[in-house]
Amino acid sequence: MIFIPLQEGIYKMEYQHYYLVTGASSGIGFATALVLAQNKRNKVIAIARNATKLESLRQASENKIDIFPFDLEKGNLTTLVNDLKKMGVNHLTGVIHNAGYLVSKKFEEINTLDLQKIYEVNVFAPFRLTQHLLPLLKQAKGAHIVNISSVGGIQGSVKFDGLSAYSSSKGRCVY
Numbered sequence: 383m384i385f386i387p388l389q390e391g392i393y394k395m396e397y398q399h400y401y402l403v404t405g406a407s408s409g410i411g412f413a414t415a416l417v418l419a420q421n422k423r424n425k426v427i428a429i430a431r432n433a434t435k436l437e438s439l440r441q442a443s444e445n446k447i448d449i450f451p452f453d454l455e456k457g458n459l460t461t462l463v464n465d466l467k468k469m470g471v472n473h474l475t476g477v478i479h480n481a482g483y484l485v486s487k488k489f490e491e492i493n494t495l496d497l498q499k500i501y502e503v504n505v506f507a508p509f510r511l512t513q514h515l516l517p518l519l520k521q522a523k524g525a526h527i528v529n530i531s532s533v534g535g536i537q538g539s540v541k542f543d544g545l546s547a548y549s550s551s552k553g554r555c556v557y
């Protein structure tokens with residue numbers, strides 16, 4: 383949080399950096415959001431579907447993290463961006479596309495629906511979200527977009543039995 387002088391003795395409080403972390407209700411996203419929120423200059427907005435788990439994150443951060451229950455597959459991104467602005471987010475220093483979906487099945491058992499869902503969450507959702515957040519990202523100096531991929535997305539799925547669809551989607555995150 384920084385204090386911007388408006389007139390003598392009157393200051394406006396503003397965060398220097400806003401970060402948006404997707405898939406923050408558990409695992410890597412949960413931990414990433416907590417670490418970013420430790421810096422007083424940062425305001426973290428955490429996204430996932432499970433509101434109860436997000437509430438645990440908010441409490442773990444001692445109410446420093448703003449939580450936003452949202453389904454990246456089905457949610458309305460225009461509404462999301464408008465709501466972020468209403469929350470006071472006027473720029474974004476970083477978006478961490480961490481939300482991920484994994485199906486563990488033999489290649490011959492993967493069906494079209496599995497493939498569609500994996501690509502919706504792991505590839506198309508980050509793409510669409512980035513497009514909608516671009517105006518806010520452009521307002522920050524040196525904004526970053528971080529895509530959480532996987533070793534399987536780089537080396538292929540030979541070492542990861544049953545993860546061919548997942549690994550192929552993670553290969554698409556490296557752009």
Ligand SMILES: NC(=O)c1ccc[n+]([C@@H]2O[C@H](COP(=O)([O-])OP(=O)(O)OC[C@H]3O[C@@H](n4cnc5c(N)ncnc54)[C@H](OP(=O)(O)O)[C@@H]3O)[C@@H](O)[C@H]2O)c1
Binds near residue numbers: 532
């Ligand atoms: N753990 C590993 O060893 C590993 C290795 C390589 C890469 N990764 C990648 O790292 C990322 C995090 O992995 P993790 O192990 O921490 O996974 P995790 O604990 O299962 O977390 C996945 C997160 O994605 C969210 N999510 C899933 N679908 C969503 C949707 N439609 N809308 C919004 N949020 C959604 C889940 O929240 P809700 O269910 O509440 O929506 C959850 O918070 C993933 O992208 C994963 O592919 C993990």
